[in-house]
Amino acid sequence: MKQIFLRSFQAFVMTVLLMLSIVASLTSYPDIALAQTDSNISSPGSQVEILHPTAFVNLNNGSFTPNFGAVANIFNGNGLTGSGTELDQLHVAGGNSANFLSAKLNHCATAADVNFDFDFGSPVVFNTLALWNYNAFNTTATNRGIKDFILVLSNNSDFSDPVFESSTLTLPKGPATNIPATIFSFPNVEAQFARIDVVSNYGPTSLIGLSEVRFAKMVSNTTPISSPVQPELPNCVNSDCNCSDFSTQAEAQQVLDAFPGDPHRLDRDKDGIACESLP
Structure with missing residues (x-):
């Protein structure tokens, strides 16, 4: 048991020394x-x-x-x-x-x-x-x-x-x-x-x-290229969305555009327009 403890302690010490050397290298110029x-x-x-x-x-x-x-x-x-x-x-x-x-x-x-x-x-x-x-x-x-x-x-x-x-x-x-x-x-x-x-x-x-x-x-002076702002989507996209989950057709259209293939079945007639009955 003593030998096992000593080996474990030595391994722990070596790990600590290695981590200290890594931290030192990160903080030095x-x-x-x-x-x-x-x-x-x-x-x-x-x-x-x-x-x-x-x-x-x-x-x-x-x-x-x-x-x-x-x-x-x-x-x-x-x-x-x-x-x-x-x-x-x-x-x-x-x-x-x-x-x-x-x-x-x-x-x-x-x-x-x-x-x-x-x-x-x-x-x-x-x-x-x-x-x-x-x-x-x-x-x-x-x-x-x-x-x-x-x-x-x-x-x-x-x-x-x-x-x-x-x-x-x-x-x-x-x-x-x-x-x-x-x-x-x-x-x-x-x-x-x-x-x-x-x-x-x-x-x-x-x-x-x-x-x-x-x-x-x-x-x-180089200006970074900004990523396009992603629309805020409703929580239902994490499970299943229905047209009743949206207040306007535009909200439903955002989800349809964000998920190619229409996994939420918002475009029943396949014309590219989601939930056409919504205002």
Whole structure:
């Protein structure tokens, strides 16, 4: 008996653990997905809500000193050009410092120490990240652009309790020509803070560069096709209906039309009209 009890208890424990793992998988966000880079991301069937958080830079180690442009340039829209929403626009190349952020990393800091943090002011729902990598001057300068990063979303400014964390993502190198955004899409997440946790850049670890960042919520505008409204039928359809069950001929006709073959025998002369004697 003891062995039977132990086996039953072990089976119960395994079942509980399996159910807990299933619940955990349902409540966690799936991994982030990289959408194809597209210079016309806003389709006629979607609506784009652009968000404009405040940006900060926090380092795990060392210090950060802008040497071309400013942190404000990665979220103020400077350098974006073209039609459509901001996600559709190109970021210009060239050497105008108002359009870019480049910074020198000091006191043993490397690209992996850099965190670009964003504060939306209050929790918001969004599902899209758009990045324009550093594309100033020439391809030597663009080596400082971000290569690999992790996106972290949280309701805590210190990101101690993230609600979403991606795997390592890769941003294409800036070509020193006008470039479209690289779009990263993920499930709807509600958070107040977002972090681009840099893992590496394309060139010297003592420099970091970025052109523009946008967060957005993409909403489908597709109107669902509604099913036709079904008429409310009398209770007698669940057993057997007679013409005496209806107040009007129109009510009887609804039942006849709803049940091909006339199982309730409402159309005695087979002319397609139910209970012709009713008003």
